[in-house]
Amino acid sequence: MSRTLRSLVATTAAGLLAAVLAAAPPARADDLVTHHEFQANCSPTVHRPDDPIVFPGLPGASHMHTFLGNSSTNAGSTTDSLKAGQTNCRTPDDKSAYWFPSLYNGDQLVVPNFPQVIYYKSGILRYQEVRSFPAGIRFVVGSPTATQEQFRTAPGAVEGWECGDSAHNWDFPAWCPPGSQLNVRYQAPSCWNGRDLDSPDHKSHMAYPDRATLVCPATHPVPVPMLEFKMAFPVSGDMSRVRLSSGRGYTWHYDFMNAWDGPTLQALVSHCVNGGLQCDPRGYDQYKPHRGAALGPDYRLPR
Template identity: 60%
Template sequence: MATRLNRSTLVSVLVVATALALVALGLSAIANAGPGAADAAPEAAGKPAAASHVAQGHAMAPAKPVAFGDDPDGDGYIPAEPPVTGVEPSDEIPPHRYFHEFQANCSVNHTAPDDPIVYPGRAGASHDHTFMGNDTTNANSTTASLGAGGTTCLAPGDRSAYWMPTLYNGNEEVRPIGPQTIYYKAGVTDYRTVRPFPKGLRFVVGSPTQTAEEFRNHPGMVEGYECGESYHNYDFPAACPTSRDTQLNLRMQAPSCWDGKYLDTPDHKAHMAYPVVMGANQDVCPPSHPVALPMIEFKMAWPVNGDMSRVRLASGTGHSFHYDFFNAWDDATLDALVDHCIVGALQCNARGYDENNPGEGAALDENYELPRP
């Protein structure tokens, strides 16, 4: 019996040793063949190759706070200095005015796989983004670097960074053409209480991982994707009219109530909130986020139509749309526009001029700058 056990053990040892030798030889062959061999192996075995980030969405590594730039301790919290305290949300109903807004008209200036909010200091870590406004935005951007940058917004004082996932038709990048409309509105009923963004405030609207249902029910959703007479699409429509002036459009609003404490939080959202409905159906900031700020609304237009079956975002399907905002306005310029147009209840263009109320004048001059004394 002992002899049989020894023989069995010997056979097992030989089998294991042979298998290990074969594995070692296989790994050595792959290593000697170069980096392309391992990538080709799944395809050679009849398995599909990894999907291109252009067509299917780039799978990003989980984002964890890191010590960089405006967040030197790397905990994900960037305190407001000084914080805004002692604010009570207003539930008063002001004189009725239909409009209280102005526009920031900003053109696309570059695309890159960077995201200075979600992946600060990590160039290439994100899916591809399309950037508007500040022309220096990259993974290393900080409040100070944006303040020293240029801009493709009509107002030179708007050096803020705006970005969203890049849109592709097949493998072809599709960029919005010309200045895009970015509204600054009152998100609360008492528009008189809206104050300018603090310098360095940043946040993300939506999520690249949201489902179609979450996208549809997002509190910032306006009408989904639009083209021609097709509205309320929460993924890309199958087709759009092929007329020259038909584009793919989307409008989405940002939260406009701030906690007054942080310019950013680890999830890039918790310091902001949407107004809640209270009292006589008015929109009021919640007590946890009592400071009313302008409500940003992206109104994007991509020059793509016809067959939409190959249209994708760098982040994935149509319902993965989201956008980022990093405030770097010149303080005095933003103050003037908020006071004149939002608090003043006007429908202003990028100069802070309401064509329907010419007697109210403009916040900025013909060069979109503050008038000189």
């Protein structure tokens, strides 16, 4: 083969390769990137019949809720009051409020007995485009009035309720192996309308991505982190008396009020979500240690 022909073949091959790479979709979970997430680990603080999103300024107006993270959360909480409060989240600059309907076994309150996991993930295919939450955003995920069919078919349902080898339960399992934990997973919407920090129903300013394309709808074009609550309750054996303060298992729902330090949240989103990593609360992926961490050893942004 002549030098001219070899040069032409090489140039053509390089051009084809460039075209293929340009047309290739973003990395999926089965090739280059397996995760795009980080964790918030927060423990229960208090149990109150308050809901500062649905019933702001009205203590006792709601069913009982279990609050995580910020110890100051009550019916009168605002973004400013949360930022002035204290948190037990592993990342101390996460002053956000997280809460859900309290779980009971008969009349006995069942309290998670170790730090719970709240994932911040990409809900869209192009995880590189996820943006940080705007300051002060708040929303409700799920509904205390949902039917079992609504819970089963909700775009936020992941595993439903599970314990032992029993999974995909849309109400509480009848029995859990002694010593096991009752778990629930449920995903939040991850597309924001780009304007409102709240809405009259506390949901309409948020939307789920299209299930087929994992792209945000035109009405809610801004991709933000997808929250996934993974809560574990130390209850097992006969589950016939287990209930939520809002009713049956399919009335599971939760609330979020963002009170993160903005630069800290942005660092975690950029490093872990946009960077395609599986991070702990420090922003460190133990499977890819060469990528480093977003935060320092004290779980704070280096100053």
